[in-house]
Amino acid sequence: MSRLPWERTPDHVRADVEELLGARVAEAVTQPGGYSPGAAARLRLDDGRRAFVKSVGAEPNPDSPTLHRAEARVAAALPPSAPVPRLLGSFDRDGWVTLVFEDVDGAPPREPWDTAELGRVLDALGDLAAAMTPAPIEAPTAAERFGAAFRGWRRLAAAGDPDGLDPWAREHLADLARLETSWETAAAGGTLAHADVRADNILLAPGRVVIVDWPWACLSAPWFDLLTMLPSVRLQGGPPPAEVFAAHPLADATDEGAVTAVLAATAGYFVHSARQPPPPGLPTLRAFQRAQGEIALAWLRDRLE
Incomplete structure (x- = not known):
């Protein structure tokens, strides 16, 4: 599956993320894997901080925004002790749902499984x-x-x-x-x-x-x-x-x-x-x-x- 590049998300998505994080995005590296047709990228900000963002609209899959909304509700409520990335914020605007998480310094398991x-x-x-x-x-x-x-x-x-x-x-x-x-x-x-x-x-x-x-x-x-x-x-x-x-x-x-x-x-x-x-x-x-x-x-x- 081909992920949507961060640069091709709507202008308001990128503006909202930069306003939330308080810095401009200097680099966005698309992350492979998964089954969402939206954007999923690790961001490096111009002040050196990092974050992870995922964002999706109703095209090409109309169900994907609903899943992002559900994830935003769950991620916002999970306790700090849960083994999950910390949600920094989320946006739901003009049909696009965007979630911003802390960037985890990790990688998926290798395939085949080690x-x-x-x-x-x-x-x-x-x-x-x-x-x-x-x-x-x-x-x-x-x-x-x-x-x-x-x-x-x-x-x-x-x-x-x-x-x-x-x-x-x-x-x-x-x-x-x-x-x-x-x-x-x-x-x-x-x-x-x-x-x-x-x-x-x-x-x-x-x-x-x-x-x-x-x-x-x-x-x-x-x-x-x-x-x-x-x-x-x-x-x-x-x-x-x-x-x-x-x-x-x-x-x-x-x-x-x-x-x-x-x-x-x-x-x-x-x-x-x-x-x-x-x-x-x-x-x-x-x-x-x-x-x-x-x-x-x-x-x-x-x-x-």
Whole structure:
């Protein structure tokens, strides 16, 4: 995906950011990764300070400003102890939503996953769940946040005989649709989950792991972030998800049926979403979902057989 260069954002976006920061932008370096078609840049100001800015309008993807607005609300409310960048300010003007954060001196994990870096991230997920339990802010439940999206198997079953579906999934489609119906109860909990942890939403900084991009934050079981992250870890060269999940402290004393139900809903979401047309401005998203769906489905099949 091609990010919008900082220089091509509207004049009022750049003016608002410079007024907030109290200095002119001397350099803006676009940051790769992620699935927003807007600008995302590390800024160096003419007084030597740094900041990170992300800004998006309704073109080419009309949903992106809504996600930025949600992230602004969450980032403004998270406590200083949370492992997140500090929000310096945000703007919502003329259809453009802009967020300005402290610049984190870090980088995303390497691909394929490095064992030591993955270990740091997995430890950080445990620390994150502990820090976010009980949830420090009000947020929708996972069921409220994803109830409409996590109906993939039911939608595929309603379609009758979907072409191109994995043969095992086709054979067990009715069972998968029934299993999926219990995910909302299975995922319930009082932990504030990020709900979209992937390598491109992680920064490894000296002495800490920082989790960025929080528009999907919701209340869930403490292991929700771990489970939903692991298909992307495997896709990007990490170990099998079942192996990682079983070895993680967050999996201790989990209800196996609850884990299977949430995994079923996650797999169904990826499989169904990957079959839809690409969202405007996000041409690579469906391929990423398709690959994660294959991994999640294989994990689910192993749990059910």
